[in-house]
Amino acid sequence: MRASQYLITTKKESPADAEVISHQLMLRAGMIRKVAAGLYSWLPLGLRVFRKVEAIVRQEMDKSGALELMMPVVQPADLWEESGRWGQFGPELLRIKDRHDREFCLGPTHEEVITDIIRNEINSYKQLPANFYQIQTKFRDERRPRFGVMRTREFCMKDAYSFHSSAESLQGTYDVMYETYSAIFTRTGLVFRAVLADTGSIGGSHSHEFHVLAESGEDAIVFSTEGGYAANIEKASAVASAQPSTGGNGEITELATPGVHTIAELCQFMDTDVTQALKALIVSAEDGEGQTQLYGLMLRGDHELNEVKAQHALGLSSEITFATEEQIKGALNCAPGSLGPVNLNLPMVVDHSAAALSDFVCGANRDGYHLTNVNWVRDCEEFTVADIRNVVAGDPSPDGKGVLEIKRGIEVGHIFQLGTKYSQAMKATVLDENGKEQFMSMGCYGIGVSRIVAAAIEQNHDGNGIIWPDAIAPFQIAIVPINMHKSDNVNETCEALYQRLSDAGHEVLFMDEPKARLGGMLADIELIGIPHRIVIGDRGLEDGTVEYRNRRETENQHIAMDKLDDFIRDKLFK
């Protein structure tokens, strides 16, 4: 590609509303432009990267045996009524009406449509297993789109859905997808990890997420230092390291603690360690009958609540939220800041680490007062003990090997075993060997194609711009002439090289604007992140050499003209 025929619209300054580095660099490099919140256009340069990622995903999916199809973005409400999700999905599902006043939605995902297709097309267990995928636009009316194309409302996803006549078959395809995802992310050149995940609202049992490791990642992911254990922090188990305390012998005492509201203030006031204080949290959720109920959750002072675990420990199907100050005052006659487990009169779950405490400090359920020397068995009413906290670095690993460390990750892929959730709701059956009707088991497998582009930048950049892995770079090689308009030698050498490299199948960006200044061209190429660059000027040509530099290096190499083609070939197919 000749730069003079291309759209290169780089900027020195990044727009004020771009906060994360990938967003800034994509705007500065001229890859994307915002149309509205969470809606972006991909300019030619950005689209080249996007297509690279898409091609890798498609090739590996095809290799896995999955079949590509394409389903519509706009989906009829009927199908969603059938699965029960028309009611379950919140405002994230963008609902629209057509001219006949019929209801539709913009598809945030395609379980309904694929299940509808398959129940009509597949009737026999002999046609299973089957796995179908598409690479297509999704729409989710996110509460808060952010971070450029990392979290948008309209985005591109590869979604696949598999169908099975047995759990073993589902596990088999799940394993194949796990390997396929590993191959895809390996080929993109990104550092990634697969971790155990919670299944969340999509439902189902077994699930893994694939994360690109980056400081700016939205998710915390947890690894064993010695073993292979890896999980999202939402899912990672905290090993019950100590037995529940049977009690200390301190005398329970109520102390006036004016102005003390936080754990930190309490520990300072009491001159005690944060690990000897109890944190009481009041949460609100709908119980089985649809009534709002408050619950007390007790954690050691230095630990944080894991809401997913707490929801499971309480046996609730609906999400829990922190109770409002009004709710708490109404139920307990006391404001947050002085809450504790003694005489709480709410269903109560105590974390393992908190249950191991004795003679601890906690709120007195009376404004401005706290208790010391509290003990569970002696002083508290009924409660259950469970794992409801987030693990912290240094916790023992659940697999018994080493301790846990925590890193940040960007979720770029997620695989689920759905089981029969959708096939039952939508009556997707096949006849088995005995001629009996049987619900198909399903798996679903997603990859955020547009997000991978942003994640790649988060993981690969420096002060000068993007550093693309070769596999997804918009161009492999940049040719930069010096004073081309003054030197026929430079001009002819560049033209000839551009022709040869292009003919050899390389993607070359030839900076052929005759009067462009060197500094500007080099800055652009570094910002855009082209991995290999060749600078050609009269000085080098007098000695029969050109300059090569890799985007990741800081020194030029002088390459003899007659060795250049071999040199480039080695660089690109190493």
Added chain:
RNA sequence: CGGGGCGUAGCGCAGCCUGGUAGCGCACUACACUGGGGGUGUAGUGGUCGCAGGUUCAAAUCCUGCCGUCCCGACCA
């Protein structure tokens, strides 16, 4: 949806407090010089100051309402 910030040229900003001619840098156009890391000069193009009301002789500036957008929290590829 709760909390906070910001809307002035394509981008980055000043002007607003204390009402009176809309300004700077980058980018863009033309010409000249320059020519191995975003160069210099001269002359230009480009703005219903987010929108709608109100106050006033006069509003980018003061008041009210709305909209957009970004950041922090609960969701997700």
